[in-house]
Amino acid sequence: RIRHYRWEVKYEFKTPDCFKKLAITINGQTPGPTIEAQEGDTVVVELKNSLLTENVAIHWHGIRQKGTPWFDGTGGVTQCPIVPGDTFVYKFVVDRPGTYLYHAHYSMQREAGLYGMIRVSLPPGIAEPYTYDYDRSIILNDWYHKSTYEQATGLSSNPFVWVGEPQSLLIHGKGWFDCSGLQADVCNATNPACSRSPYVLTVVPGKTYRLRIGSLTALAALSFEIEGHNMTVVEADGHNVEPFEVKNLFIYSGETYSILIKANQAPTRNYWAVSKVVSRNSTTPNGLAVFNYYPNHPRRSPPTVPPVGPAWNDVNSRLAQGQAIKARQGYIHSPPRISDRVIVMLNTQNTINGYTRWSINNVSYNIPDTPYLIAVKDKLYHVFDQTPPPDSYDFQNYDISRKANNSNATTSNSLYKLQFNSTVDIILQNANTMTSNNSETHPWHLHGHDFWVMGYGKGKFDINSDPKKYNYVNPIMKNTVAVQPYGWTALRFRADNPGVWAFHCHIEAHFYLGMGVVFEEGVEKLGPLPSSIKGCGDTKRFP
Numbered sequence: 001r002i003r004h005y006r007w008e009v010k011y012e013f014k015t016p017d018c019f020k021k022l023a024i025t026i027n028g029q030t031p032g033p034t035i036e037a038q039e040g041d042t043v044v045v046e047l048k049n050s051l052l053t054e055n056v057a058i059h060w061h062g063i064r065q066k067g068t069p070w071f072d073g074t075g076g077v078t079q080c081p082i083v084p085g086d087t088f089v090y091k092f093v094v095d096r097p098g099t100y101l102y103h104a105h106y107s108m109q110r111e112a113g114l115y116g117m118i119r120v121s122l123p124p125g126i127a128e129p130y131t132y133d134y135d136r137s138i139i140l141n142d143w144y145h146k147s148t149y150e151q152a153t154g155l156s157s158n159p160f161v162w163v164g165e166p167q168s169l170l171i172h173g174k175g176w177f178d179c180s181g182l183q184a185d186v187c188n189a190t191n192p193a194c195s196r197s198p199y200v201l202t203v204v205p206g207k208t209y210r211l212r213i214g215s216l217t218a219l220a221a222l223s224f225e226i227e228g229h230n231m232t233v234v235e236a237d238g239h240n241v242e243p244f245e246v247k248n249l250f251i252y253s254g255e256t257y258s259i260l261i262k263a264n265q266a267p268t269r270n271y272w273a274v275s276k277v278v279s280r281n282s283t284t285p286n287g288l289a290v291f292n293y294y295p296n297h298p299r300r301s302p303p304t305v306p307p308v309g310p311a312w313n314d315v316n317s318r319l320a321q322g323q324a325i326k327a328r329q330g331y332i333h334s335p336p337r338i339s340d341r342v343i344v345m346l347n348t349q350n351t352i353n354g355y356t357r358w359s360i361n362n363v364s365y366n367i368p369d370t371p372y373l374i375a376v377k378d379k380l381y382h383v384f385d386q387t388p389p390p391d392s393y394d395f396q397n398y399d400i401s402r403k404a405n406n407s408n409a410t411t412s413n414s415l416y417k418l419q420f421n422s423t424v425d426i427i428l429q430n431a432n433t434m435t436s437n438n439s440e441t442h443p444w445h446l447h448g449h450d451f452w453v454m455g456y457g458k459g460k461f462d463i464n465s466d467p468k469k470y471n472y473v474n475p476i477m478k479n480t481v482a483v484q485p486y487g488w489t490a491l492r493f494r495a496d497n498p499g500v501w502a503f504h505c506h507i508e509a510h511f512y513l514g515m516g517v518v519f520e521e522g523v524e525k526l527g528p529l530p531s532s533i534k535g536c537g538d539t540k541r542f543p
């Protein structure tokens with residue numbers, strides 16, 4: 001079946017947290033409409049760019065785009081961005097059930113509000129390995145009041161202007177900001193569109209809910225909980241998880257989870273749902289929503305103080321959740337025992353000519369004007385650097401626990417060429433930033449594939465002993481995974497999807513500052529590229 005969507009993307013004034021801001025909407029909405037499809041369906045999105053002066057591209061996050069790498073929606077990597085006034089048609093198959101996301105993938109545009117969820121159901125007659133009465137979904141986000149332009153300009157200035165902590169946290173597009181002292185036309189706490197209407201999830205006492213949760217934060221790692229209720233995790237990034245119970249769910253930008261939650265508490269009142277920034281000592285107030293027990297009034301405030309959530313610096317609990325996520329019995333895809341290539345990726349904050357950047361193995365990434373997919377297919381080798389990026393860093397000598405003596409890095413727009421059908425290991429190695437005693441959390445997202453999460457660890461990865469501890473029994477497959485402060489995360493994937501694929505930190509500012517790489521595999525196997533993706537840089541739409 002074909003699922004056809006017609007979307008118009010434009011700027012509109014919105015007040016998701018009471019503060020008036022230009023947000024990017026789809027058909028007037030942010031979050032955008034949910035794509036509902038069934039396994040095997042073809043999704044067609046006819047996207048009209050009505051942004052007046054800004055390009056756009058939309059990435060279908062978690063959809064592997066097998067056979068359609070040109071519709072991955074990554075500006076500069078898989079397509080020329082869509083120019084104002086143009087309509088671009090994305091067309092791809094959703095080949096697996098589960099919970100996925102979509103969002104802008106052009107500069108830092110995602111955080112202006114251009115995002116939504118994709119829900120893919122099983123074919124009729126096939127059931128999930130768990131039961132529930134109702135299926136609901138929410139997207140968690142953080143929200144800045146400064147425009148994307150102001151943020152991006154600050155990040156690329158010398159002296160560096162950091163974006164700072166977000167002003168509020170949104171739960172499915174709704175948040176709350178304290179407007180005191182601000183003009184009513186800028187921030188209006190009595191506006192019925194904001195403070196008086198937090199997001200409400202209404203539940204019937206005794207029923208079990210599947211709650212699909214996705215995070216598309218620009219910066220924040222989050223903890224999410226529903227007061228007084230335990231949650232059972234059953235799905236992660238589209239894969240069935242061996243169920244485990246949590247009081248709060250840690251969720252990083254780009255991840256999706258399904259949790260089961262039973263409305264089994266006193267039905268005479270409502271409860272708080274809370275999102276909280278973790279991994280940064282943030283000033284951002286917690287996000288609040290109402291878990292509303294029918295027939296209590298949805299606007300009735302819970303009688304309690306909202307739960308405060310875990311300590312922001314409790315790395316052990318976050319690591320423990322990562323390690324608890326295992327593939328569900330009966331749904332295990334075993335990883336290849338041996339990998340053909342190991343790429344160690346040291347994550348560092350650096351300077352280049354006085355500008356602040358992020359680097360992988362001391363190389364900070366730049367997106368070329370000519371998208372790689374077209375460049376590689378059409379052999380336009382002059383448009384990007386042909387020296388391959390490094391597979392490792394100075395393993396013996398680099399002290400990940402300290403600020404580097406020399407923070408200088410270089411920049412490049414070269415890519416990693418992977419042998420088609422080979423098995424690749426990636427070791428994400430975290431380190432100290434340019435601030436003493438500081439290491440951050442980075443959620444890494446791979447386009448075009450799922451990877452096995454082979455293991456996590458603290459400190460410096462040991463190439464001799466740590467691989468012996470990899471989980472070959474039931475590792476979960478994901479498309480996004482966190483690397484914890486001063487820690488490492490090991491991934492394995494098969495380079496079996498012809499195309500050019502980004503792999504990057506999902507923090508908007510970090511990817512913007514160079515924290516990403518690009519993989520190429522099997523492009524020679526692809527047929528002709530659609531002309532609609534061409535037209536920029538050295539590419540010609542009409543030869």
Ligand SMILES: O=C1O[C@H]([C@@H](O)CO)C(O)=C1O
Binds near residue numbers: 433434435
């Ligand atoms: O890239 C970043 O810059 C700041 C800080 O390191 C310097 O202001 C921060 O917290 C980041 O994640």
